[in-house]
Amino acid sequence: MSEDFWEATRRRRLVVQRCLACGHRQHYPRRLCTACGGTELEYAPVSGLGVVDSFTVVHRAPAPGFEPPYTVARVRLAEGPILLTHLVGDTDWACDLPVRVAWRPLPDGRHLPVFRLARTDQEDSAHED
Amino acid sequence: MSGVAIVGAAESDLGITGESVLTLQAQAVTRALADAGLVLSDVDGLATCGVSRFSATQVADYLGLRPVWTESTFAGGCAFEMYVARAAQAIEAGQCRTVVISYGSNQRSARSRSLAGVVEEHTPEARFEAPYGPLYPFSYYAMAARRYMHAFGVRREALAEVAVAARDWALLNPRAYRYGTAPLTVRDVLSAPMVSSPLTTADACLVTDGGGAVVLTSLERARDLRRAPVRVLGYGECVTNTSMTAVDDLTVTGAVHSGAAAFARAGLVPGDVDVAQIYDSFTITVLLTLEGLGFCGAGEAGDFVAGGRTGPGGAFPVNTSGGGLSYNHPGQYGLLLLVEAVRQLRGECGDRQVPGAEVALAHGTGGILSAHATVLLGVDR
Numbered sequence: 223m224s225e226d227f228w229e230a231t232r233r234r235r236l237v238v239q240r241c242l243a244c245g246h247r248q249h250y251p252r253r254l255c256t257a258c259g260g261t262e263l264e265y266a267p268v269s270g271l272g273v274v275d276s277f278t279v280v281h282r283a284p285a286p287g288f289e290p291p292y293t294v295a296r297v298r299l300a301e302g303p304i305l306l307t308h309l310v311g312d313t314d315w316a317c318d319l320p321v322r323v324a325w326r327p328l329p330d331g332r333h334l335p336v337f338r339l340a341r342t343d344q345e346d347s348a349h350e351d
Numbered sequence: 352m353s354g355v356a357i358v359g360a361a362e363s364d365l366g367i368t369g370e371s372v373l374t375l376q377a378q379a380v381t382r383a384l385a386d387a388g389l390v391l392s393d394v395d396g397l398a399t400c401g402v403s404r405f406s407a408t409q410v411a412d413y414l415g416l417r418p419v420w421t422e423s424t425f426a427g428g429c430a431f432e433m434y435v436a437r438a439a440q441a442i443e444a445g446q447c448r449t450v451v452i453s454y455g456s457n458q459r460s461a462r463s464r465s466l467a468g469v470v471e472e473h474t475p476e477a478r479f480e481a482p483y484g485p486l487y488p489f490s491y492y493a494m495a496a497r498r499y500m501h502a503f504g505v506r507r508e509a510l511a512e513v514a515v516a517a518r519d520w521a522l523l524n525p526r527a528y529r530y531g532t533a534p535l536t537v538r539d540v541l542s543a544p545m546v547s548s549p550l551t552t553a554d555a556c557l558v559t560d561g562g563g564a565v566v567l568t569s570l571e572r573a574r575d576l577r578r579a580p581v582r583v584l585g586y587g588e589c590v591t592n593t594s595m596t597a598v599d600d601l602t603v604t605g606a607v608h609s610g611a612a613a614f615a616r617a618g619l620v621p622g623d624v625d626v627a628q629i630y631d632s633f634t635i636t637v638l639l640t641l642e643g644l645g646f647c648g649a650g651e652a653g654d655f656v657a658g659g660r661t662g663p664g665g666a667f668p669v670n671t672s673g674g675g676l677s678y679n680h681p682g683q684y685g686l687l688l689l690v691e692a693v694r695q696l697r698g699e700c701g702d703r704q705v706p707g708a709e710v711a712l713a714h715g716t717g718g719i720l721s722a723h724a725t726v727l728l729g730v731d732r
């Protein structure tokens with residue numbers, strides 16, 4: 223079921239589940255709506271905008287393949303759900319900073335959603351990857 | 352209030368034991384029964400976990416018991432506070448008469464604990480979390496700490512005070528892993544190796560072998576046994592999350608509900624508690640739990656613990672054994688919270704005794720602030 227989420231990342235699209243009955247959005251994907259118990263859900267695109275709920279710089283690798291330090295965060299999407307993610311870019315991070323989704327390519331063509339500081343000027347969003 | 356009491360309490364060997372889990376279990380059970388003046392054949396109820404797939408059955412087999420009531424809810428560190436509730440209910444309902452709650456872990460000797468923690472790849476959240484490499488549970492507590500500091504303007508030093516107080520208590524407890532070492536300073540905590548910011552190695556609990564057991568029976572029967580009964584006054588629990596993104600506000604834990612239920616059942620308020628044993632997997636755990644239980648308001652726990660208020664001689668003694676931070680942490684620490692609470696109420700704690708303690712609180716936390724259970728205990732007046 224979580225395949226839909228990952229397939230959308232091939233086109234660099236961030237989607238989260240939305241309940242057709244009550245409109246509740248949730249993440250991670252489930253077979254029912256945690257707000258109303260409804261079982262009809264769709265994957266709906268989200269803006270990719272959010273704020274940093276909290277973050278932590280990890281200094282020890284949990285497994286081979288990770289290269290600390292890196293910044294793990296909870297990002298609260300503008301649409302409501304919270305994602306676990308990475309914060310990237312040269313930013314002195316703080317809670318509540320605005321962020322925008324960026325995409326880290328995976329070897330199989332999918333992408334890992336990560337977040338960078340959202341600026342208001344057009345130039346930055348034009349160069350967003 | 353319940354008509355059930357704890358009549359025996361003991362630790363297994365602690366620290367680096369080189370023993371098996373079941374050896375530690377057997378030590379804990381036999382010592383707790385000896386403390387109670389009971390024998391193995393008196394036991395008809397058993398609660399434990401962390402041994403094998405069939406933990407309670409496994410331990411019953413090892414002890415040669417055929418209990419008529421068993422319990423193995425797996426909720427991490429707070430499982431044992433939950434077992435006290437279930438045991439009290441089972442004894443009051445007449446399903447069994449004498450319950451042993453036990454635990455043992457050789458995680459230090461067996462080197463079975465890693466900083467990366469346990470990632471269960473089959474869970475639905477794993478695909479959305481594991482790719483980002485959080486340390487489990489360390490990074491979750493770190494994010495809770497960061498959010499807490501941001502939301503309430505709490506200084507990093509406030510977290511360190513929890514570890515400092517724990518060390519001061521441990522220096523008074525000959526059984527503590529850090530007994531005989533030096534006092535810890537706030538500067539020591541802040542300058543220890545960073546693991547997952549803002550938390551350092553000194554914000555995290557020990558990794559040791561250890562275990563323990565408590566014995567429960569009816570209050571009526573307890574009054575005829577060798578130790579002064581420790582009454583089960585109240586209990587409550589709440590589980591909230593397994594994933595790292597389910598909880599909306601990292602600063603509000605299930606302790607809000609478990610504590611309120613326990614106090615209501617006991618007919619007590621936080622101000623009635625003389626000594627508290629509060630799960631300290633990390634320094635932040637204690638601050639969030641103090642607030643959740645109602646000992647202070649949201650954002651006030653930093654001031655609450657400042658200046659040694661929860662340390663030896665302080666106005667509100669917390670984690671008098673030295674806690675998971677400086678006494679012992681065998682993976683699931685909740686059983687040892689109960690042992691220390693019982694000893695404080697019996698006045699057995701020597702240099703670290705809280706004078707005249709009549710009401711004790713034990714609060715366990717499991718997982719990533721996932722599961723919470725509170726027990727209120729009191730002397731038999």
Ligand SMILES: [Zn+2]
Nearest residue numbers: 241244255258
């Ligand atoms: Zn719904």
